[in-house]
Amino acid sequence: xxxxxxxxxxxxxxxxxxxxxxxxxxxxxxxxxxxxxxxxxxxxxxxxxxxxxxxxxxxxxxxxxxxxxxxxxxxxxxxxxxxxxxxxxxxxxxxxxxxxxxxxxxxxxxxxxxx
Amino acid sequence: xxxxxxxxxxxxxxxxxxxxxxxxxxxxxxxxxxxxxxxxxxxxxxxxxxxxxxxxxxxxxxxxxxxxxxxxxxxxxxxxxxxxxxxxxxxxxxxxxxxxxxxxxxxxxx
Numbered sequence: 001x002x003x004x005x006x007x008x009x010x011x012x013x014x015x016x017x018x019x020x021x022x023x024x025x026x027x028x029x030x031x032x033x034x035x036x037x038x039x040x041x042x043x044x045x046x047x048x049x050x051x052x053x054x055x056x057x058x059x060x061x062x063x064x065x066x067x068x069x070x071x072x073x074x075x076x077x078x079x080x081x082x083x084x085x086x087x088x089x090x091x092x093x094x095x096x097x098x099x100x101x102x103x104x105x106x107x108x109x110x111x112x113x114x115x
Numbered sequence: 116x117x118x119x120x121x122x123x124x125x126x127x128x129x130x131x132x133x134x135x136x137x138x139x140x141x142x143x144x145x146x147x148x149x150x151x152x153x154x155x156x157x158x159x160x161x162x163x164x165x166x167x168x169x170x171x172x173x174x175x176x177x178x179x180x181x182x183x184x185x186x187x188x189x190x191x192x193x194x195x196x197x198x199x200x201x202x203x204x205x206x207x208x209x210x211x212x213x214x215x216x217x218x219x220x221x222x223x224x225x
Contacts, residue, residue, distance in 0.1 A: 047214035101150050105159040
């Protein structure tokens with residue numbers, strides 16, 4: 001059974017940083033693209049970034065380019081999202097998802113950016 | 116603002132058929148395959164349809180996806196109370212070089 005467990009969310013001030021983690025199990029992590037998606041409170045889904053199996057290809061949402069960094073450690077079956085220069089509008093539940101087409105999702109971790 | 120437009124709401128009585136549209140452009144739906152996601156209240160999204168009209172394991176064939184040109188549709192047949200959820204279309208956008216979601220449609224079972 002595929003399991004994705006996000007962690008690292010919390011309350012942070014504008015301009016601050018957070019690092020999200022996603023622990024994967026139940027599948028061959030190194031064989032799949034991985035994706036981060038977010039959902040602001042009461043709003044729709046927004047794709048944030050994805051990363052190829054070996055980390056060689058990465059894509060970002062324009063509004064997070066230069067501020068967020070997606071990475072992975074295939075030895076640890078883990079996906080990461082380093083978020084810097086956080087803004088109010090980054091407040092959301094952040095989900096990690098398996099594959100580019102997001103076939104499986106974690107339960108999400110809430111990031112709140114507020115002073 | 117999303118580049119994929121969906122109606123904000125749709126509704127039907129149990130057993131009815133409901134259709135949700137997803138309108139895009141050449142750089143997204145026109146050139147790429149469409150996926151659909153179901154998000155039940157308070158839960159994470161779930162992949163419902165992939166590659167325009169394919170079912171992941173465990174998804175009933177009451178849900179059917181289609182695509183024509185720069186638009187896609189999701190049809191729910193034999194509507195059930197447990198189908199009350201938000202539904203999102205999504206696809207890759209070649210111009211944005213990123214994935215885009217639709218605006219979302221809330222389905223209500225009357």
